[in-house]
Amino acid sequence: MKRSMIILLLGTFLAGCVSTTVKRVERPTLETAPRGEAVLLDVGIFLFDPRIPDDFEAREKLAIQPDVRKAEARYLPGVLRSTLENSGNWGAVRIIPRDSLAVDLLIEGAIVESNGEHLSLALKATDASGEIWIDETYSYRTSKYAYDPAAPKGQDPFQPLYVRFANDLAAQLRTRSDDRLERVRVISKMRFAEAFAPDRFDAYLRTSDGGRVTLRRLPAEGDAMMTRITRVREREYLFLDTLDQYYRGFETAMRPAYQDFRAFSYEEAMALAELQRQARNRTIVGAVAVLGGIAAMASDDGAGRYAGALGVAGGAFTLKSGLDKRVEASMHLEAIGELASNLEAVVAPQVIALDEQTYTLTGNVDEQYARWREILGDLYRAELGDSARQ
Numbered sequence: 442m443k444r445s446m447i448i449l450l451l452g453t454f455l456a457g458c459v460s461t462t463v464k465r466v467e468r469p470t471l472e473t474a475p476r477g478e479a480v481l482l483d484v485g486i487f488l489f490d491p492r493i494p495d496d497f498e499a500r501e502k503l504a505i506q507p508d509v510r511k512a513e514a515r516y517l518p519g520v521l522r523s524t525l526e527n528s529g530n531w532g533a534v535r536i537i538p539r540d541s542l543a544v545d546l547l548i549e550g551a552i553v554e555s556n557g558e559h560l561s562l563a564l565k566a567t568d569a570s571g572e573i574w575i576d577e578t579y580s581y582r583t584s585k586y587a588y589d590p591a592a593p594k595g596q597d598p599f600q601p602l603y604v605r606f607a608n609d610l611a612a613q614l615r616t617r618s619d620d621r622l623e624r625v626r627v628i629s630k631m632r633f634a635e636a637f638a639p640d641r642f643d644a645y646l647r648t649s650d651g652g653r654v655t656l657r658r659l660p661a662e663g664d665a666m667m668t669r670i671t672r673v674r675e676r677e678y679l680f681l682d683t684l685d686q687y688y689r690g691f692e693t694a695m696r697p698a699y700q701d702f703r704a705f706s707y708e709e710a711m712a713l714a715e716l717q718r719q720a721r722n723r724t725i726v727g728a729v730a731v732l733g734g735i736a737a738m739a740s741d742d743g744a745g746r747y748a749g750a751l752g753v754a755g756g757a758f759t760l761k762s763g764l765d766k767r768v769e770a771s772m773h774l775e776a777i778g779e780l781a782s783n784l785e786a787v788v789a790p791q792v793i794a795l796d797e798q799t800y801t802l803t804g805n806v807d808e809q810y811a812r813w814r815e816i817l818g819d820l821y822r823a824e825l826g827d828s829a830r831q
Contacts, residue, residue: 468596469604471528474611480622481532482568482614483629485544485681486522488536489514489562490551504556509702513555516699517562519692521548524603530611533678535685538810542636543677545569545629553578557588557707560599564606566613569629571653574613579606588704598703628654633677634670637821641666673821680813 491514493507494500500507518536525534537544546568553561561580567573579602587598597603628646632654635642647655660667 469601471524471604472608472611473528474530474614476530476614476622477619480619480626481530482545482622482625483532483543484525484534484546484548485537485541486518486535486548487539487550489518490549492551492553503554510552510555512695512699513552515688516692516695517552517555518550519688520597520600521550521564521603521606524600524607525610528607528611530607530614533682535681536688537681538684540810540814541677541681542569542629542633543674543681545626546574554580557598557703557705558582560602562602562606566610568625569632569654570625571648571651575606575609577609581605583707585707588700588707598700624656627659628656630671630674631656631659633674634667637670637673637818638666642670669821669824672824673817676817 491507491510493505493510494503522534522536525531532545535544546566549565549567551563553563555561559580559582561578563578564575565573566575581599581602583598587596631642631645635646642660645657645659647657649655
């Protein structure tokens with residue numbers, strides 16, 4: 442009888458366990474690394490890798506909604522861009538297509554984990570010379586108070602993550618001299634020139650087996666072909682600026698629905714964790730109670746047999762309650778999926794205008810950019826032809 446009571450008390454203890462949540466909102470400060478305007482590096486940020494598993498069961502296990510994750514891969518780079526802009530440590534900061542060579546410092550990212558409570562990003566920063574400044578995974582767990590109406594306006598729930606990366610980047614910037622930064626800017630310009638006119642400019646750069654790029658020599662001051670390349674690069678910036686404005690509009694359109702989604706996901710994640718805990722505990726308690734009841738029913742004592750019968754009945758009820766909780770948890774996951782579908786409808790592609798022509802940004806932006814590079818190549822060759830006829 443004592444043994445049965447101990448088992449039942451153990452079950453009651455497990456059922457009473459509670460979880461805790463973070464109850465604070467961090468307000469991080471951006472660090473500055475003032476430099477002269479002549480050596481401010483232009484920064485390009487690729488759209489993030491969404492890291493969506495091909496296997497359906499793997500996606501279910503990680504609670505990844507593909508439509509939402511794809512939208513996040515567009516949206517989150519914009520939060521990082523705004524953070525870097527606010528630091529004042531850089532030149533132009535743009536979201537760029539993957540093949541662009543028009544920036545001095547390139548940032549790549551991948552979404553490791555993303556839900557209303559936790560965000561984890563693998564971030565890598567590499568300059569035009571191929572030197573890696575940062576290659577780390579940044580994670581942050583937010584609290585429900587980050588979604589409270591009284592929380593600081595305009596601050597992303599995961600802003601501390603972006604600020605920490607921006608500050609690490611600023612720390613790297615402080616270790617580099619103006620001469621070193623100027624060399625990075627020159628290499629960036631020559632790499633762009635080499636991409637458009639390899640026969641003319643490939644002798645100016647050397648690339649090691651490890652991917653590091655160094656300068657062999659520079660074009661003469663006033664070089665006519667370099668002047669044409671500079672004009673092509675300015676057109677490239679015009680396209681990148683227009684493309685970046687599209688992403689800013691995309692972020693503005695997505696932000697309200699996405700914030701609601703993340704706030705809802707946070708509550709759902711907390712509710713889901715609690716339900717899973719309750720389901721697990723109730724299932725354990727139920728099973729233990731049933732086993733304890735069966736053991737008690739084998740007793741020679743009449744009161745013990747009666748208590749055992751009650752234990753079996755009560756344990757079966759608790760076991761069923763635990764299974765019901767699991768059904769309820771699956772309904773919460775369905776609710777998140779439904780909201781994800783609604784979110785995708787908000788972030789439909791848009792049309793942008795460039796040089797009195799319109800471009801529809803749908804599907805793969807890299808393919809669209811490849812066509813733009815063809816246009817720039819035609820413009821460059823046209824300028825060469827005009828120069829030959831003069």
